[in-house]
Amino acid sequence: MSEKISYSQSGVNIDEGNKTVELIKEKVRSTYNSNVLGDLGSFSGLYSLKSFMGMKEPVLLSSTDGVGTKLKIAQLMDKHDTVGIDLVAMCVNDLICQGAMPLFFLDYIAVGKLDSEKARDIVFGIAEGCKQAECALVGGETAEMPGMYSEDEYDLAGFSVGICDKEKLITGENVKEGDAIIGIASSGVHSNGYSLVRKLFLDKLGWSLDRPMEGYDCTLGDMLLTPTKIYVKLVRELMADFELKAIAHITGGGLLENVPRVLPNDMSASIKKDSWEAADIFSVIKGLDMVEERELYRSFNMGIGLVIVVDKEIADNVIEKANACGEKAYKIGEISKGDEGVVLW
Structure with a gap:
């Protein structure tokens, strides 16, 4: 009989992933507000729009972005607690250009080899960014991808949703000479x-x-x-x-x-x-x-x-x-x- 192999032998450590969740869950919860429904571990993030029902015509705005090769600097310095702020900033700063109030944020972390403490630092930065932007971190995905990245490499992507009453959208259409x-x-x-x-x-x-x-x-x-x-x-x-x-x-x-x-x-x-x-x-x-x-x-x-x-x-x-x-x-x-x-x- 051939030797049995496991997922961990192929480079994916489920236990390390579970440890990561334990390390980040309280920090993630600290970004919640009364509109967040449910908790970590659900298959999707839930966010109530009840408090925005007074808008005449509510419009949802969305933005997605990454941090680019600034991550190479973080990896070379082995300092990972600020790039999460960058990730949030790149998304929410786009939302506000049209007058949206950011509601919630989701992150995607792709790694060659999952290090729970490094992932914790990254997510702590994301949570800090969400607090600065007054939005909730309602979900995320951490993907361990051996063969796609070297063991010390990772990439980040973020996604955010905001809301604005249609009549208050900032469109640029009224810009005129002399402004x-x-x-x-x-x-x-x-x-x-x-x-x-x-x-x-x-x-x-x-x-x-x-x-x-x-x-x-x-x-x-x-x-x-x-x-x-x-x-x-x-x-x-x-x-x-x-x-x-x-x-x-x-x-x-x-x-x-x-x-x-x-x-x-x-x-x-x-x-x-x-x-x-x-x-x-x-x-x-x-x-x-x-x-x-x-x-x-x-x-x-x-x-x-x-x-x-x-x-x-x-x-x-x-x-x-x-x-x-x-x-x-x-x-x-x-x-x-x-x-x-x-x-x-």
């Missing part, structure tokens, strides 16, 4: 452009991630792993007091590619490059002078994580309110007629 463009500061590179970052710092310059950054109280790795800022609370505060005509989340493609997505076809954005104070990492990158300027602005957020378009008459009040909410807001330009997309000057 003010407000930029909200980013915390750093966020979660886009890391292939270029790794090419620049690790491949071309040969810098190590534990290299102390001269003039800054941190290492290169610390700078690069700074979590993506979550703008949900800010936008909800601003929407309560002002008409926000358009919002753009500055992700892959930078200011050059993302701002035109929220403008009418006959409108362009004129943006003044030195009108905001950028995060430290961009001072470092620009100081190296190894990437063409236009490439910088279509690869990175360059210090602006969110762009908001408002009537010029209320721009100063919006900036004041944003700053009072703990953000750094700047008037970075204005809307003009034309089809040039973004004009940097």
Whole structure:
């Protein structure tokens, strides 16, 4: 009789998966609110919409995203407790661009070999991101996939759903010539452009991630792993007091590619490059002078994580309110007629 083999011998450890659930369940429950029905272990996540029945025409909005090759930095540093925040941020920041309030979030973690403590750190970050976004973590999947990833590798994907009354959706259709463009500061590179970052710092310059950054109280790795800022609370505060005509989340493609997505076809954005104070990492990158300027602005957020378009008459009040909410807001330009997309000057 041939020797019997088991699932664990093929590289999938069910017991480690069960251990992971035990390690994360209380942290996941800490994101719940009164709309969450059921508990961990169900085949699907349940979320009641009863509290939104007062909306005239409720619209559900959805977003899915990942963290990209920023995960390579986390894996090289063996630091996994912040990339979950990035994962949530990439999804919920997209939702708020159309005025949605995030309701719930689900995650997918794919690993070569499951390490329950590493998975715990990742999920703890996801839970923290959900708390910052005021949404519930209602489910997830952890897939152990030997042969697809090396033992130390993993990938993340997230999915979020939000809600907005149809009449309050932010569409960009009312943007007009002369409107003010407000930029909200980013915390750093966020979660886009890391292939270029790794090419620049690790491949071309040969810098190590534990290299102390001269003039800054941190290492290169610390700078690069700074979590993506979550703008949900800010936008909800601003929407309560002002008409926000358009919002753009500055992700892959930078200011050059993302701002035109929220403008009418006959409108362009004129943006003044030195009108905001950028995060430290961009001072470092620009100081190296190894990437063409236009490439910088279509690869990175360059210090602006969110762009908001408002009537010029209320721009100063919006900036004041944003700053009072703990953000750094700047008037970075204005809307003009034309089809040039973004004009940097």
